[in-house]
Amino acid sequence: MAEIHSAIACNLDADILSASLPLFESGSVDAIEWSFDALHQRQELPEWFRALLTAFSRSNRLIGHGIFFSIFSGKWLPEQEQWLKSLKKYAADFHFDHITEHFGFMTGKDFHHGAPLSIPFSPVTLAIGIDRLQRIQEACRCPVGLENLAFSYSLDDVKRHGAFLEKLVEPVNGFIILDLHNLFCQTHNFNVDFEPLLACYPLDRVREIHISGGSWEPSVAVPSTIIRRDTHDEKVPDTVFDFLRTTIPRCPNLKFVVLEQLGTGLRSEASRVAFRDDFLQIQRIVKAASLRATSINTFQPPSFQLRTTPVEDSLLYRQQTALSRILEEAGSEAEARSQLEASVLAHSDWQIEHWNAAMLETAVHIAQKWKNGFTPDA
Amino acid sequence: MKLEKSLLLLIAAAVAVNVAPSCSKNKEDKKLAAAKEKEKKDKMPIFSCPACGMG
Numbered sequence: 325m326a327e328i329h330s331a332i333a334c335n336l337d338a339d340i341l342s343a344s345l346p347l348f349e350s351g352s353v354d355a356i357e358w359s360f361d362a363l364h365q366r367q368e369l370p371e372w373f374r375a376l377l378t379a380f381s382r383s384n385r386l387i388g389h390g391i392f393f394s395i396f397s398g399k400w401l402p403e404q405e406q407w408l409k410s411l412k413k414y415a416a417d418f419h420f421d422h423i424t425e426h427f428g429f430m431t432g433k434d435f436h437h438g439a440p441l442s443i444p445f446s447p448v449t450l451a452i453g454i455d456r457l458q459r460i461q462e463a464c465r466c467p468v469g470l471e472n473l474a475f476s477y478s479l480d481d482v483k484r485h486g487a488f489l490e491k492l493v494e495p496v497n498g499f500i501i502l503d504l505h506n507l508f509c510q511t512h513n514f515n516v517d518f519e520p521l522l523a524c525y526p527l528d529r530v531r532e533i534h535i536s537g538g539s540w541e542p543s544v545a546v547p548s549t550i551i552r553r554d555t556h557d558e559k560v561p562d563t564v565f566d567f568l569r570t571t572i573p574r575c576p577n578l579k580f581v582v583l584e585q586l587g588t589g590l591r592s593e594a595s596r597v598a599f600r601d602d603f604l605q606i607q608r609i610v611k612a613a614s615l616r617a618t619s620i621n622t623f624q625p626p627s628f629q630l631r632t633t634p635v636e637d638s639l640l641y642r643q644q645t646a647l648s649r650i651l652e653e654a655g656s657e658a659e660a661r662s663q664l665e666a667s668v669l670a671h672s673d674w675q676i677e678h679w680n681a682a683m684l685e686t687a688v689h690i691a692q693k694w695k696n697g698f699t700p701d702a
Numbered sequence: 703m704k705l706e707k708s709l710l711l712l713i714a715a716a717v718a719v720n721v722a723p724s725c726s727k728n729k730e731d732k733k734l735a736a737a738k739e740k741e742k743k744d745k746m747p748i749f750s751c752p753a754c755g756m757g
Contacts, residue, residue, distance in 0.1 A: 372712035
Protein backbone atom coordinates (compact mmCIF):
# COMPACT_ATOMS: atom_id res chain seq x y z
CA MET A 325 0.00 0.00 0.00
CA ALA A 326 1.21 3.54 -0.72
CA GLU A 327 1.95 5.56 2.34
CA ILE A 328 1.27 9.25 2.94
CA HIS A 329 3.86 11.00 5.09
CA SER A 330 3.04 13.76 7.58
CA ALA A 331 5.81 16.33 7.38
CA ILE A 332 6.88 19.73 8.63
CA ALA A 333 8.55 22.57 6.78
CA CYS A 334 11.80 22.58 8.69
CA ASN A 335 14.41 25.25 8.12
CA LEU A 336 17.42 26.58 9.95
CA ASP A 337 15.33 28.62 12.36
CA ALA A 338 15.54 28.40 16.14
CA ASP A 339 11.81 28.94 16.67
CA ILE A 340 10.73 26.33 14.14
CA LEU A 341 13.22 23.83 15.56
CA SER A 342 12.20 24.55 19.17
CA ALA A 343 8.56 24.04 18.29
CA SER A 344 9.35 20.85 16.36
CA LEU A 345 11.80 19.23 18.77
CA PRO A 346 9.17 17.39 20.87
CA LEU A 347 7.71 16.00 17.64
CA PHE A 348 11.15 14.79 16.56
CA GLU A 349 11.70 13.28 20.02
CA SER A 350 8.48 11.32 19.84
CA GLY A 351 9.29 10.09 16.32
CA SER A 352 6.09 11.65 14.99
CA VAL A 353 7.59 13.48 12.02
CA ASP A 354 7.61 11.23 8.95
CA ALA A 355 9.45 13.65 6.67
CA ILE A 356 10.80 17.19 6.46
CA GLU A 357 10.64 19.82 3.76
CA TRP A 358 13.69 22.08 3.53
CA SER A 359 13.94 25.38 1.68
CA PHE A 360 17.49 24.88 0.49
CA ASP A 361 17.78 28.35 -1.08
CA ALA A 362 16.98 30.31 2.09
CA LEU A 363 20.52 30.14 3.45
CA HIS A 364 21.80 33.34 1.91
CA GLN A 365 23.02 34.69 5.26
CA ARG A 366 25.48 31.86 5.76
CA GLN A 367 27.91 29.86 3.66
CA GLU A 368 27.92 26.52 5.46
CA LEU A 369 25.29 24.38 7.14
CA PRO A 370 25.96 23.68 10.84
CA GLU A 371 26.97 20.06 11.29
CA TRP A 372 23.97 19.25 13.48
CA PHE A 373 21.54 20.59 10.87
CA ARG A 374 23.36 18.69 8.13
CA ALA A 375 22.99 15.57 10.31
CA LEU A 376 19.24 16.18 10.59
CA LEU A 377 18.89 16.56 6.82
CA THR A 378 21.03 13.46 6.28
CA ALA A 379 18.90 11.36 8.62
CA PHE A 380 15.73 12.14 6.67
CA SER A 381 17.55 11.96 3.34
CA ARG A 382 18.77 8.42 4.02
CA SER A 383 15.19 7.30 4.64
CA ASN A 384 13.91 8.98 1.43
CA ARG A 385 12.01 11.42 3.63
CA LEU A 386 13.65 14.71 2.63
CA ILE A 387 11.93 17.00 0.14
CA GLY A 388 13.28 20.33 -1.16
CA HIS A 389 11.17 23.45 -1.58
CA GLY A 390 12.70 26.42 -3.41
CA ILE A 391 11.60 30.00 -2.89
CA PHE A 392 13.72 32.25 -5.05
CA PHE A 393 14.11 30.74 -8.50
CA SER A 394 11.53 33.16 -9.96
CA ILE A 395 10.41 30.60 -12.47
CA PHE A 396 8.50 32.99 -14.75
CA SER A 397 11.01 35.80 -14.96
CA GLY A 398 10.99 36.90 -18.61
CA LYS A 399 14.76 37.24 -18.54
CA TRP A 400 17.20 34.46 -17.69
CA LEU A 401 19.14 35.82 -14.70
CA PRO A 402 22.67 35.03 -13.48
CA GLU A 403 21.13 34.30 -10.08
CA GLN A 404 19.03 31.55 -11.65
CA GLU A 405 22.17 29.97 -13.07
CA GLN A 406 23.71 30.13 -9.59
CA TRP A 407 20.55 28.74 -7.99
CA LEU A 408 20.73 25.70 -10.27
CA LYS A 409 24.42 25.16 -9.44
CA SER A 410 23.60 25.31 -5.77
CA LEU A 411 20.69 22.88 -6.19
CA LYS A 412 22.94 20.49 -8.10
CA LYS A 413 25.41 20.53 -5.23
CA TYR A 414 22.73 19.94 -2.59
CA ALA A 415 21.24 17.15 -4.70
CA ALA A 416 24.66 15.49 -4.68
CA ASP A 417 24.92 15.86 -0.89
CA PHE A 418 21.38 14.76 -0.05
CA HIS A 419 18.78 12.53 -1.62
CA PHE A 420 15.68 14.62 -2.23
CA ASP A 421 12.53 12.62 -2.86
CA HIS A 422 11.43 15.57 -4.95
CA ILE A 423 12.09 19.28 -5.54
CA THR A 424 9.46 21.99 -5.82
CA GLU A 425 9.23 25.71 -6.52
CA HIS A 426 6.58 28.38 -6.34
CA PHE A 427 4.42 29.62 -9.17
CA GLY A 428 5.03 33.23 -10.17
CA PHE A 429 7.81 35.76 -10.61
CA MET A 430 9.65 37.58 -7.85
CA THR A 431 8.88 41.28 -7.58
CA GLY A 432 12.14 42.28 -5.92
CA LYS A 433 15.10 44.17 -7.27
CA ASP A 434 17.39 41.20 -6.76
CA PHE A 435 17.27 37.56 -5.94
CA HIS A 436 16.62 37.72 -2.22
CA HIS A 437 14.04 40.48 -2.23
CA GLY A 438 10.39 40.52 -3.15
CA ALA A 439 7.57 37.99 -3.21
CA PRO A 440 6.11 35.90 -6.01
CA LEU A 441 3.16 37.30 -7.92
CA SER A 442 1.13 35.75 -10.68
CA ILE A 443 1.70 36.11 -14.42
CA PRO A 444 -0.57 35.95 -17.48
CA PHE A 445 -1.45 32.37 -18.44
CA SER A 446 -0.17 32.67 -22.00
CA PRO A 447 1.86 30.61 -24.52
CA VAL A 448 4.88 32.81 -23.69
CA THR A 449 4.79 32.14 -19.94
CA LEU A 450 3.99 28.47 -20.58
CA ALA A 451 7.14 28.08 -22.71
CA ILE A 452 9.28 29.85 -20.09
CA GLY A 453 7.83 27.78 -17.26
CA ILE A 454 8.42 24.44 -19.01
CA ASP A 455 11.99 25.47 -19.87
CA ARG A 456 12.71 26.39 -16.23
CA LEU A 457 11.17 23.17 -14.88
CA GLN A 458 13.36 21.17 -17.25
CA ARG A 459 16.43 23.04 -16.00
CA ILE A 460 15.48 22.32 -12.38
CA GLN A 461 14.93 18.67 -13.25
CA GLU A 462 18.26 18.50 -15.05
CA ALA A 463 19.97 19.87 -11.92
CA CYS A 464 18.28 17.68 -9.31
CA ARG A 465 17.54 14.50 -11.30
CA CYS A 466 14.39 13.74 -9.37
CA PRO A 467 10.66 14.50 -9.64
CA VAL A 468 9.85 18.23 -9.77
CA GLY A 469 6.70 20.15 -8.95
CA LEU A 470 5.10 23.57 -8.63
CA GLU A 471 2.88 24.98 -5.88
CA ASN A 472 -0.39 26.75 -6.54
CA LEU A 473 -0.20 30.44 -5.68
CA ALA A 474 -2.49 32.00 -3.09
CA PHE A 475 -2.47 35.34 -4.81
CA SER A 476 -4.66 36.01 -7.85
CA TYR A 477 -5.54 39.25 -9.57
CA SER A 478 -9.05 38.14 -10.57
CA LEU A 479 -11.64 35.38 -10.29
CA ASP A 480 -10.81 34.36 -13.85
CA ASP A 481 -7.19 33.73 -12.75
CA VAL A 482 -8.43 31.63 -9.84
CA LYS A 483 -10.48 29.41 -12.14
CA ARG A 484 -7.70 28.93 -14.72
CA HIS A 485 -4.76 28.38 -12.35
CA GLY A 486 -5.12 24.60 -12.00
CA ALA A 487 -5.38 23.94 -15.74
CA PHE A 488 -2.34 26.11 -16.42
CA LEU A 489 -0.34 24.27 -13.75
CA GLU A 490 -1.23 20.98 -15.44
CA LYS A 491 0.04 22.24 -18.81
CA LEU A 492 3.28 23.34 -17.16
CA VAL A 493 4.14 20.13 -15.34
CA GLU A 494 2.91 17.63 -17.93
CA PRO A 495 5.99 17.82 -20.26
CA VAL A 496 8.34 17.01 -17.34
CA ASN A 497 5.99 14.43 -15.79
CA GLY A 498 5.87 16.86 -12.89
CA PHE A 499 3.41 17.23 -10.07
CA ILE A 500 1.74 19.99 -8.10
CA ILE A 501 1.76 20.95 -4.46
CA LEU A 502 -1.80 21.76 -3.58
CA ASP A 503 -1.69 24.37 -0.82
CA LEU A 504 -5.06 24.11 0.87
CA HIS A 505 -4.67 27.33 2.83
CA ASN A 506 -4.05 29.08 -0.49
CA LEU A 507 -7.38 27.68 -1.68
CA PHE A 508 -8.94 28.78 1.61
CA CYS A 509 -7.72 32.33 0.86
CA GLN A 510 -9.28 32.17 -2.59
CA THR A 511 -12.62 30.83 -1.38
CA HIS A 512 -12.81 33.85 0.89
CA ASN A 513 -11.24 36.54 -1.31
CA PHE A 514 -13.22 35.63 -4.42
CA ASN A 515 -16.34 34.27 -2.75
CA VAL A 516 -16.17 30.84 -4.39
CA ASP A 517 -17.02 27.46 -2.90
CA PHE A 518 -14.28 24.94 -2.20
CA GLU A 519 -15.73 22.04 -4.25
CA PRO A 520 -15.87 23.85 -7.62
CA LEU A 521 -12.47 25.36 -6.89
CA LEU A 522 -10.97 21.94 -6.14
CA ALA A 523 -12.47 20.63 -9.38
CA CYS A 524 -10.31 23.15 -11.29
CA TYR A 525 -7.14 21.28 -10.23
CA PRO A 526 -5.63 18.11 -11.75
CA LEU A 527 -5.84 16.08 -8.54
CA ASP A 528 -4.05 13.09 -10.07
CA ARG A 529 -1.02 15.40 -10.29
CA VAL A 530 -1.00 16.21 -6.56
CA ARG A 531 1.98 14.63 -4.82
CA GLU A 532 2.14 17.05 -1.90
CA ILE A 533 -0.35 19.09 0.12
CA HIS A 534 0.53 22.16 2.17
CA ILE A 535 -1.35 23.15 5.28
CA SER A 536 -0.86 26.44 7.14
CA GLY A 537 -2.58 29.33 8.85
CA GLY A 538 -2.79 32.99 7.95
CA SER A 539 -4.28 36.33 8.86
CA TRP A 540 -7.04 38.78 8.01
CA GLU A 541 -6.47 42.27 6.64
CA PRO A 542 -9.19 44.89 6.10
CA SER A 543 -9.12 46.51 2.66
CA VAL A 544 -8.95 50.29 2.41
CA ALA A 545 -9.60 50.29 -1.33
CA VAL A 546 -12.84 48.32 -0.92
CA PRO A 547 -14.35 49.24 2.47
CA SER A 548 -16.09 46.40 4.33
CA THR A 549 -13.92 43.86 2.49
CA ILE A 550 -11.50 41.74 4.51
CA ILE A 551 -8.71 39.93 2.70
CA ARG A 552 -7.40 36.55 3.83
CA ARG A 553 -3.62 36.40 3.57
CA ASP A 554 -1.41 33.33 3.63
CA THR A 555 1.02 34.71 6.18
CA HIS A 556 1.94 31.36 7.78
CA ASP A 557 1.93 32.89 11.22
CA GLU A 558 -1.20 31.53 12.88
CA LYS A 559 -2.87 28.26 13.78
CA VAL A 560 -4.47 26.23 10.98
CA PRO A 561 -8.20 27.07 10.64
CA ASP A 562 -10.63 24.17 11.20
CA THR A 563 -11.98 24.67 7.67
CA VAL A 564 -8.54 23.88 6.23
CA PHE A 565 -8.53 20.58 8.15
CA ASP A 566 -11.96 19.87 6.63
CA PHE A 567 -10.49 20.64 3.20
CA LEU A 568 -7.73 18.11 3.92
CA ARG A 569 -10.21 15.38 4.83
CA THR A 570 -12.11 16.04 1.60
CA THR A 571 -9.04 16.27 -0.63
CA ILE A 572 -6.86 13.31 0.40
CA PRO A 573 -9.12 10.57 -1.01
CA ARG A 574 -9.19 12.35 -4.37
CA CYS A 575 -5.41 12.49 -4.80
CA PRO A 576 -4.25 9.00 -5.83
CA ASN A 577 -0.59 10.05 -6.03
CA LEU A 578 -0.38 11.99 -2.80
CA LYS A 579 2.81 11.26 -0.84
CA PHE A 580 3.44 14.16 1.58
CA VAL A 581 1.26 16.46 3.69
CA VAL A 582 3.37 19.32 5.03
CA LEU A 583 2.62 21.75 7.88
CA GLU A 584 4.16 25.17 7.23
CA GLN A 585 4.62 27.89 9.79
CA LEU A 586 7.09 30.74 10.06
CA GLY A 587 9.41 30.93 13.04
CA THR A 588 8.15 34.46 13.70
CA GLY A 589 4.78 32.93 14.59
CA LEU A 590 6.33 30.40 16.97
CA ARG A 591 7.93 32.53 19.65
CA SER A 592 5.51 31.90 22.52
CA GLU A 593 5.07 28.56 24.23
CA ALA A 594 1.34 28.72 23.45
CA SER A 595 2.02 29.09 19.71
CA ARG A 596 4.47 26.16 19.82
CA VAL A 597 1.91 23.95 21.54
CA ALA A 598 -0.68 25.00 18.94
CA PHE A 599 1.79 24.16 16.15
CA ARG A 600 2.31 20.67 17.54
CA ASP A 601 -1.45 20.21 17.96
CA ASP A 602 -1.90 21.19 14.30
CA PHE A 603 0.71 18.65 13.24
CA LEU A 604 -0.87 15.86 15.26
CA GLN A 605 -4.26 16.74 13.81
CA ILE A 606 -2.81 16.44 10.29
CA GLN A 607 -1.29 13.11 11.24
CA ARG A 608 -4.62 11.79 12.52
CA ILE A 609 -6.38 12.82 9.29
CA VAL A 610 -3.62 11.30 7.14
CA LYS A 611 -3.64 8.02 9.07
CA ALA A 612 -7.41 7.75 8.81
CA ALA A 613 -7.20 8.16 5.03
CA SER A 614 -3.97 6.40 4.20
CA LEU A 615 -5.11 2.95 3.14
CA ARG A 616 -5.18 3.08 -0.62
CA ALA A 617 -3.78 1.45 -3.74
CA THR A 618 -0.21 2.01 -4.88
CA SER A 619 0.51 5.30 -6.63
CA ILE A 620 -0.01 5.21 -10.37
CA ASN A 621 2.48 7.99 -11.13
CA THR A 622 5.85 8.24 -9.38
CA PHE A 623 6.66 11.41 -11.36
CA GLN A 624 10.05 10.12 -12.46
CA PRO A 625 11.69 12.51 -14.94
CA PRO A 626 11.34 11.66 -18.62
CA SER A 627 14.31 11.98 -20.93
CA PHE A 628 14.43 15.28 -22.81
CA GLN A 629 16.86 17.50 -24.64
CA LEU A 630 17.44 20.78 -22.85
CA ARG A 631 17.54 23.88 -25.07
CA THR A 632 21.02 25.38 -25.35
CA THR A 633 19.75 28.83 -24.41
CA PRO A 634 16.99 29.49 -21.90
CA VAL A 635 13.66 30.75 -23.24
CA GLU A 636 13.27 34.50 -22.69
CA ASP A 637 10.77 37.21 -23.58
CA SER A 638 11.91 40.82 -23.38
CA LEU A 639 8.40 42.30 -23.37
CA LEU A 640 7.38 40.07 -20.46
CA TYR A 641 10.50 41.13 -18.55
CA ARG A 642 9.77 44.83 -19.19
CA GLN A 643 6.21 44.31 -17.97
CA GLN A 644 7.41 42.49 -14.84
CA THR A 645 9.96 45.21 -14.10
CA ALA A 646 7.31 47.92 -14.51
CA LEU A 647 4.83 46.05 -12.33
CA SER A 648 7.40 45.46 -9.58
CA ARG A 649 8.35 49.14 -9.51
CA ILE A 650 4.73 50.30 -9.39
CA LEU A 651 3.77 47.86 -6.63
CA GLU A 652 6.83 48.67 -4.54
CA GLU A 653 6.38 52.45 -4.80
CA ALA A 654 2.64 53.17 -5.04
CA GLY A 655 1.08 54.86 -2.02
CA SER A 656 -2.35 53.34 -2.59
CA GLU A 657 -4.38 51.03 -4.81
CA ALA A 658 -5.67 54.06 -6.77
CA GLU A 659 -2.14 55.31 -7.38
CA ALA A 660 -1.02 51.83 -8.48
CA ARG A 661 -3.97 51.50 -10.86
CA SER A 662 -3.38 54.89 -12.42
CA GLN A 663 0.30 54.05 -12.99
CA LEU A 664 -0.56 50.64 -14.40
CA GLU A 665 -3.01 52.18 -16.88
CA ALA A 666 -0.19 54.40 -18.18
CA SER A 667 2.32 51.54 -18.34
CA VAL A 668 3.41 48.82 -20.73
CA LEU A 669 0.97 46.51 -18.93
CA ALA A 670 -2.13 48.35 -20.16
CA HIS A 671 -4.26 46.46 -22.70
CA SER A 672 -1.93 43.47 -22.62
CA ASP A 673 -2.12 39.78 -21.64
CA TRP A 674 -1.97 40.93 -18.02
CA GLN A 675 -5.56 42.24 -18.30
CA ILE A 676 -4.94 44.80 -15.59
CA GLU A 677 -8.25 46.41 -16.51
CA HIS A 678 -9.99 43.43 -14.83
CA TRP A 679 -7.90 43.24 -11.68
CA ASN A 680 -9.84 43.13 -8.43
CA ALA A 681 -9.24 46.38 -6.48
CA ALA A 682 -8.74 44.71 -3.09
CA MET A 683 -6.29 42.24 -4.62
CA LEU A 684 -4.29 45.00 -6.30
CA GLU A 685 -4.11 46.70 -2.92
CA THR A 686 -2.91 43.39 -1.44
CA ALA A 687 -0.26 43.08 -4.17
CA VAL A 688 1.02 46.53 -3.16
CA HIS A 689 1.17 45.43 0.49
CA ILE A 690 2.97 42.17 -0.35
CA ALA A 691 5.53 43.82 -2.65
CA GLN A 692 6.26 46.56 -0.12
CA LYS A 693 6.48 44.11 2.77
CA TRP A 694 9.15 42.03 1.05
CA LYS A 695 11.03 44.54 -1.07
CA ASN A 696 13.78 44.83 1.54
CA GLY A 697 14.13 41.08 1.80
CA PHE A 698 14.36 39.13 5.02
CA THR A 699 14.00 41.02 8.27
CA PRO A 700 13.47 39.50 11.69
CA ASP A 701 9.99 40.93 12.11
CA ALA A 702 8.81 40.75 8.53
CA MET B 703 10.44 8.58 11.88
CA LYS B 704 12.74 7.80 14.80
CA LEU B 705 15.88 9.92 15.09
CA GLU B 706 18.99 8.90 16.98
CA LYS B 707 19.18 10.23 20.51
CA SER B 708 22.60 11.79 19.85
CA LEU B 709 21.14 13.81 16.98
CA LEU B 710 18.21 14.95 19.12
CA LEU B 711 20.65 16.10 21.79
CA LEU B 712 22.64 18.06 19.21
CA ILE B 713 19.50 19.80 17.98
CA ALA B 714 18.38 20.56 21.54
CA ALA B 715 21.81 22.03 22.34
CA ALA B 716 21.84 24.15 19.17
CA VAL B 717 18.38 25.48 19.90
CA ALA B 718 19.32 26.19 23.54
CA VAL B 719 22.32 28.28 22.47
CA ASN B 720 19.92 30.40 20.51
CA VAL B 721 17.76 31.24 23.52
CA ALA B 722 19.17 34.33 25.21
CA PRO B 723 18.04 35.35 28.72
CA SER B 724 16.20 38.65 28.71
CA CYS B 725 15.14 39.41 32.29
CA SER B 726 18.45 39.85 34.17
CA LYS B 727 19.50 43.28 35.48
CA ASN B 728 23.03 42.17 36.22
CA LYS B 729 25.60 43.87 33.97
CA GLU B 730 27.55 40.69 33.35
CA ASP B 731 24.38 38.82 32.54
CA LYS B 732 23.45 41.56 30.12
CA LYS B 733 26.82 41.23 28.42
CA LEU B 734 26.31 37.49 28.24
CA ALA B 735 22.85 38.00 26.85
CA ALA B 736 24.18 40.42 24.23
CA ALA B 737 26.90 37.96 23.26
CA LYS B 738 24.39 35.16 23.01
CA GLU B 739 22.11 37.37 20.98
CA LYS B 740 24.97 38.09 18.59
CA GLU B 741 25.79 34.41 18.47
CA LYS B 742 22.15 33.72 17.70
CA LYS B 743 22.23 36.12 14.76
CA ASP B 744 25.48 34.59 13.52
CA LYS B 745 24.38 31.01 13.96
CA MET B 746 20.83 30.80 12.83
CA PRO B 747 19.25 33.21 10.37
CA ILE B 748 15.62 34.11 10.82
CA PHE B 749 13.60 32.26 8.24
CA SER B 750 10.95 34.70 7.15
CA CYS B 751 9.43 33.41 3.97
CA PRO B 752 7.62 35.41 1.30
CA ALA B 753 7.10 32.30 -0.74
CA CYS B 754 3.37 31.84 -0.78
CA GLY B 755 2.83 35.21 -2.42
CA MET B 756 0.19 36.24 0.09
CA GLY B 757 2.37 36.48 3.12
